[in-house]
Amino acid sequence: xxxxxxxxxxxxxxGRLDREPLEFTVNWHFMKQYLPxxxxxxxxxxxxxxxxxxxxxxxxxxxLSDLTPKLVDIAKEKAExxxxxxxxxxxxxxxxxxxxxxxxxxxxxxxxxxxxxxxQQE
Numbered sequence: 001x002x003x004x005x006x007x008x009x010x011x012x013x014x015g016r017l018d019r020e021p022l023e024f025t026v027n028w029h030f031m032k033q034y035l036p037x038x039x040x041x042x043x044x045x046x047x048x049x050x051x052x053x054x055x056x057x058x059x060x061x062x063x064l065s066d067l068t069p070k071l072v073d074i075a076k077e078k079a080e081x082x083x084x085x086x087x088x089x090x091x092x093x094x095x096x097x098x099x100x101x102x103x104x105x106x107x108x109x110x111x112x113x114x115x116x117x118x119x120q121q122e
Contacts, residue, residue, distance in 0.1 A: 008068040014048040039108030049075030056087035065092040
């Protein structure tokens with residue numbers, strides 16, 4: 001996992017989603033159709049929190065997790081910058097398949113927009 005952390009620590013993931021908006025636009029379009037009207041959402045493997053910020057803007061209570069400490073720090077900064085910090089229950093540095101410290105059965109919806117393709121061992 002260290003190679004994944006190193007890669008994302010040196011890569012501008014938020015900027016990539018801004019520079020290449022099609023991925024975000026299409027995913028967000030379909031996501032909104034299936035989300036509950038209100039509630040708690042876990043964004044697992046959230047990266048810098050692009051989707052999490054949009055959820056918070058809509059009034060969801062969000063818990064964010066990602067493997068890369070730098071991306072979790074960026075997400076915290078973005079939440080503060082956008083005055084959304086109160087919409088977050090936490091920002092966690094965690095492996096997507098090992099969510100120690102995240103409560104079970106608390107969420108009305110969960111996102112996992114790709115972290116499992118980083119699993120490099122069974």
